[in-house]
Structure formats: structure tokens, C-alpha cells
Amino acid sequence: MTQATPADAMQAMAQPIRFFHRGQIVEVHGAAGTRSVLDWLREDARCTGTKEGCNEGDCGACTVVVGELPEQADPGLTPVRGLSLRTVNACIQFLPTLHGKALFSVADLQQGELLHPAQQALVECHGSQCGFCTPGFVMSMWASCEQHQAAGERPSRSLLADELSGNLCRCTGYRPILDAAERMFELPPQATDFAPAVAALQAMAQGPALDVRDPSGARFVAPRRLDELARVLEAAPQSRVLAGSTDVGLWVTKQFRALGDIVYLGEVAELKRIEEVDGVLDIGAGASLQSAWRALAQRHPELAEMGLRFAAPPVRQAGTLGGNVANGSPIGDSPAVLMALQARLRLRLGARTRELALEDFYLGYMKNALEPGEFVERILVPPPAAGLALRAYKVSKRFDCDISALSAGLALELEGDRVRAARLAFGGMAAVVKRAGQAEAALIGRAWDEAALRDAQLALQHDFTPLSDMRASAEHRRRVAANLLRRLWLETRPQGALPSSLTRVFPVRAMN
Numbered sequence: 165m166t167q168a169t170p171a172d173a174m175q176a177m178a179q180p181i182r183f184f185h186r187g188q189i190v191e192v193h194g195a196a197g198t199r200s201v202l203d204w205l206r207e208d209a210r211c212t213g214t215k216e217g218c219n220e221g222d223c224g225a226c227t228v229v230v231g232e233l234p235e236q237a238d239p240g241l242t243p244v245r246g247l248s249l250r251t252v253n254a255c256i257q258f259l260p261t262l263h264g265k266a267l268f269s270v271a272d273l274q275q276g277e278l279l280h281p282a283q284q285a286l287v288e289c290h291g292s293q294c295g296f297c298t299p300g301f302v303m304s305m306w307a308s309c310e311q312h313q314a315a316g317e318r319p320s321r322s323l324l325a326d327e328l329s330g331n332l333c334r335c336t337g338y339r340p341i342l343d344a345a346e347r348m349f350e351l352p353p354q355a356t357d358f359a360p361a362v363a364a365l366q367a368m369a370q371g372p373a374l375d376v377r378d379p380s381g382a383r384f385v386a387p388r389r390l391d392e393l394a395r396v397l398e399a400a401p402q403s404r405v406l407a408g409s410t411d412v413g414l415w416v417t418k419q420f421r422a423l424g425d426i427v428y429l430g431e432v433a434e435l436k437r438i439e440e441v442d443g444v445l446d447i448g449a450g451a452s453l454q455s456a457w458r459a460l461a462q463r464h465p466e467l468a469e470m471g472l473r474f475a476a477p478p479v480r481q482a483g484t485l486g487g488n489v490a491n492g493s494p495i496g497d498s499p500a501v502l503m504a505l506q507a508r509l510r511l512r513l514g515a516r517t518r519e520l521a522l523e524d525f526y527l528g529y530m531k532n533a534l535e536p537g538e539f540v541e542r543i544l545v546p547p548p549a550a551g552l553a554l555r556a557y558k559v560s561k562r563f564d565c566d567i568s569a570l571s572a573g574l575a576l577e578l579e580g581d582r583v584r585a586a587r588l589a590f591g592g593m594a595a596v597v598k599r600a601g602q603a604e605a606a607l608i609g610r611a612w613d614e615a616a617l618r619d620a621q622l623a624l625q626h627d628f629t630p631l632s633d634m635r636a637s638a639e640h641r642r643r644v645a646a647n648l649l650r651r652l653w654l655e656t657r658p659q660g661a662l663p664s665s666l667t668r669v670f671p672v673r674a675m676n
């Protein structure tokens with residue numbers, strides 16, 4: 165924790181966290197930097213309609229909607245009457261991240277006896293039994309309704325299934341809930357008046373950026389400019405960087421860890437920008453998983469399914485690509501794919517930036533090459549190489565919102581029927597996501613035929629010594645990794661390549 169002078173501490177404690185809630189700007193003083201939005205809602209605001217189930221972002225019972233001004237929000241969100249909306253899990257979002265934003269919970273839908281179409285449709289289609297999950301479903305449906313109606317579109321059932329994939333129900337079964345989601349669009353529309361929220365957010369945007377200390381002295385600072393973020397982190401290198409909180413939130417709710425000083429990068433609009441510069445896809449570290457993956461899948465449609473299987477919308481809209489890369493989990497889904505694409509990272513410490521290949525970033529289990537005070541600024545994906553055959557595979561027990569037992573990002577550069585270059589990266593096979601050097605060597609310069617495949621499968625066994633854990637045994641991981649190479653061959657072999665519809669086990673789902 166940085167040493168604050170008594171005057172600093174007094175000033176920082178005097179600044180409230182301000183956000184729009186239920187028709188007015190709320191000011192919260194002295195909240196711990198890690199107090200969850202859910203605890204504040206239920207315990208302080210007494211909005212107990214929002215439920216707590218898992219407290220780890222998995223069940224969706226706590227789903228709320230955050231509204232932001234478009235210029236501050238993830239540019240991938242389409243604004244609805246001046247407000248960008250996204251669903252989030254209130255249980256793993258920290259209260260100070262709401263500063264300058266609008267919070268909508270199921271309590272906002274209350275209008276006497278009149279039900280919102282999302283609620284009415286659930287009643288009509290028998291989409292609720294014990295009702296514990298229902299407020300979360302209602303909020304995901306409300307956001308869906310507002311967004312699609314504003315865009316003048318009617319979503320497909322498969323798109324609705326994805327939008328509701330972050331909400332679990334133990335009683336009802338998903339068929340009636342999906343029926344309700346479709347039915348909602350047949351009922352008379354009820355567009356929410358966002359004008360008061362927009363006006364409040366515009367007024368709050370004139371105020372200072374958040375820089376507060378809680379009663380324990382821990383600082384929560386949320387710079388709005390990139391250079392300011394870099395300066396704050398350089399001056400206070402012991403601080404914990406916070407992005408979407410979809411990993412860090414669980415350190416608090418599940419491991420009860422104290423985080424000390426926190427530097428939140430979610431206010432820096434520059435870090436959310438995604439652009440193409442000289443063929444390089446340049447993704448700000450603060451871009452949401454949803455927007456970043458959409459950009460990757462636009463360039464490489466083979467990645468679309470992995471995008472759908474990456475958590476669920478509330479996590480995808482809060483979590484960032486930079487957070488996935490920096491967290492460095494051996495079972496994180498993006499690093500293997502990004503390694504296959506030869507991604508590089510731009511790292512920043514104060515005014516200094518440097519570039520590093522992603523594959524050189526991980527030094528050991530949850531250890532990376534960041535120096536104290538340094539952060540990931542951008543993820544740079546070079547233009548696709550000639551003859552690129554790319555695949556991303558995720559192996560987990562469920563299609564939706566499940567952590568991988570293993571995942572693979574596999575890229576070959578083919579010249580005729582020969583392999584010019586190979587990048588075979590696997591997650592879940594070692595302490596870090598890494599490339600299978602021996603399997604790659606077995607392929608380079610060879611004809612892409614079954615003999616080469618077999619040699620690569622054998623070599624792969626020497627590349628990794630996987631562990632057994634609750635998700636899969638070591639033997640399962642070995643076999644599945646080798647089978648994924650076979651799947652790659654079946655889908656990309658020079659003669660008789662199979663479409664993925666013949667090699668995949670899940671039905672196709674539409675991507676948002």
C-alpha cells in the first residue's frame with residue numbers, strides 16, 4: 165500500500181463513489197475498494213430482488229445491467245438511446261468501478277402491477293419455478309430486448325440462447341425460458357426512458373476521476389487517460405491492476421484476499437480501441453473479450469465458435485483480452501490462439517514501451533515478464549500469413565460458460581501440399597500455455613499427409629507432461645491433444661478436407 169499523508173487520506177476519503185441508480189445520482193462514502201456491487205445492492209440499497217447464487221460469476225442470479233456513455237464504453241456496444249448497456253455479474257464487480265456509470269437491477273423494472281415484457285413472457289411461458297434464477301434471467305432478457313428493439317431486429321433463438329448462456333436454472337429447463345425470450349418480442353414494447361440516466365452521466369463526466377482510499381487506507385484509483393494510468397502505476401508499482409474483474413473478483417469472493425491498492429484501467433477509453441494499422445490488428449488491452457474476439461473472428465471466421473464458448477455475455481462484456489493474457493492461466497482460452505497467430509504484446513512502463521512475442525511472456529505458472537509498474541497496453545496480431553490454415557479448439561464438459569480442460573490454437577502455413585511453418589499452441593497441457601516445438605518440427609517441410617500427422621502426434625507426447633486434475637486426467641489430455649491434431653488434419657488436408665460441420669460435436673450457434 166502507498167504511504168498517504170494524513171491530508172491525502174482525508175481528501176481521498178472525502179471523494180464519494182458516484183453513480184446513477186433508480187432515478188438519481190447516488191454517493192457512497194468510505195466503501196472498501198473490493199465491496200461488491202451485489203453486496204451494496206442487497207445490503208445498502210436493499211434491492212434484494214437481485215440474488216446471490218455462486219458468488220463467482222457462474223450462475224447469473226446476480227445479473228445487473230451497467231449503462232455508460234458511448235464515448236466511455238466499449239466501442240463494440242451499440243448504444244440504446246444514448247446509453248451503452250452491458251450485463252455484468254454484480255457479485256464479482258467492485259463498487260468503485262460503477263463511478264460515473266448507471267446501474268440497473270431488477271428493481272428498476274418495477275411499475276406497480278405492470279410487468280415488463282421480459283417478466284410477462286416468463287409468466288406466460290412457464291419460465292420460472294422456484295424463481296431464484298429469475299431476476300437474473302429477467303435482466304439478461306431486458307438488456308436483450310432494449311438492444312434488439314432499438315436496432316429494429318428480432319433475434320434468432322440461437323442468438324437468444326447465447327445471450328442467456330450466463331444464466332443457470334436448476335428447476336425449469338431452458339426450453340420454456342427460451343420460449344419466453346422469443347415471446348418477449350411479440351408483446352407490446354416498453355422502451356425504457358434513458359434520458360435521465362444520460363443526463364446524470366454527462367454531469368458526472370465533468371467531475372474528477374475517482375481516486376479514493378477506504379477506511380483501511382487502501383487506494384482505488386481510476387485514471388481516465390493512458391499516460392495518467394502509466395504514471396500512476398509507475399509511481400505505485402505495488403498496486404494491483406484491475407480490468408474486468410472476472411478473475412480478480414474471485415480472489416476476493418472465493419479466496420478472501422486483500423488486494424491492497426488498486427489501479428482500475430476500465431476508464432481509459434484508449435485501451436478499449438481496436439483498429440487495423442498496416443494490416444496489424446491492434447487490440448487495446450482493455451477491449452472486452454466480446455469485442456476483441458469479434459474482431460479476431462471477423463478476420464478468421466474459424467475462431468467464431470471459440471468466441472461463443474468463451475465464458476458467457478456478462479463475463480465476455482466485462483472481462484478484457486488484456487486481462488486474459490496478463491492473468492496467464494494455463495487454461496485461459498486466448499493465449500493459445502494468439503500464439504498460433506504470432507501475436508505480440510506492447511508493454512508499457514511510464515513513458516517507455518517495449519514489444520514482446522506473446523510466447524515469450526509466460527515465465528512459469530502464473531508468472532509473466534511484466535516488470536513492477538508495467539502493464540499490457542496492446543495486443544498486436546500480424547496480418548495472416550499466405551496459406552494459413554487456422555483452427556481453435558476448446559475441450560470442456562459443457563458448450564457454454566465452462567473452463568477448458570484443454571484448448572488449442574493451431575496454425576499451419578501450407579505451400580501446395582507442404583507445411584512451410586507450423587505453430588501448435590496448447591493450453592491445459594503444462595504450467596503455462598505453450599507451443600509444441602517437437603510436434604511442429606515433425607511437420608515443417610513435410611507433405612501434409614497422414615504419415616506426417618502420425619509423427620506429429622507421437623512427437624506431441626514428448627512436448628508435454630500434463631497433470632491430472634478435476635477437469636481431466638493426464639492421460640485424457642494427452643489423447644485429446646493428439647486427437648485435436650487429427651481433427652486439424654481432417655479439416656485442412658490437401659485432399660478431401662472435411663468441413664467442421666462433420667468434425668464438430670456441438671450444433672452450430674449464431675454469434676452476437
Ligand SMILES: Cc1cc2nc3c(=O)[nH]c(=O)nc-3n(C[C@H](O)[C@H](O)[C@H](O)COP(=O)(O)OP(=O)(O)OC[C@H]3O[C@@H](n4cnc5c(N)ncnc54)[C@H](O)[C@@H]3O)c2cc1C
Nearest residue numbers: 221407408409410411412475483484487488490496497540
Ligand atoms: C464465469 C466465468 C467464466 C469464465 N470463462 C472463461 C473461459 O471460458 N475462458 C477463459 O480463458 N477465461 C474464462 N474466465 C476467466 C476470465 O474471464 C478471463 O481470464 C478474463 O479475460 C480476465 O480479464 P479481466 O479483464 O476480467 O481481468 P481481471 O480479473 O481484472 O485481471 C486478471 C489479471 O490480469 C491482470 N491484468 C488485467 N489487465 C491487465 C493489463 N492490461 N496489464 C497488466 N495486467 C493486467 C490483473 O492484475 C490480474 O492479475 C471465466 C471467468 C468467469 C468468472
Ligand code: FES
Nearest residue numbers: 217218219224255
Ligand atoms: S451470484 Fe452467481 S454469478 Fe453472481
Ligand code: FES
Nearest residue numbers: 293294333334335
Ligand atoms: S426457477 Fe428455480 S433455479 Fe430457475
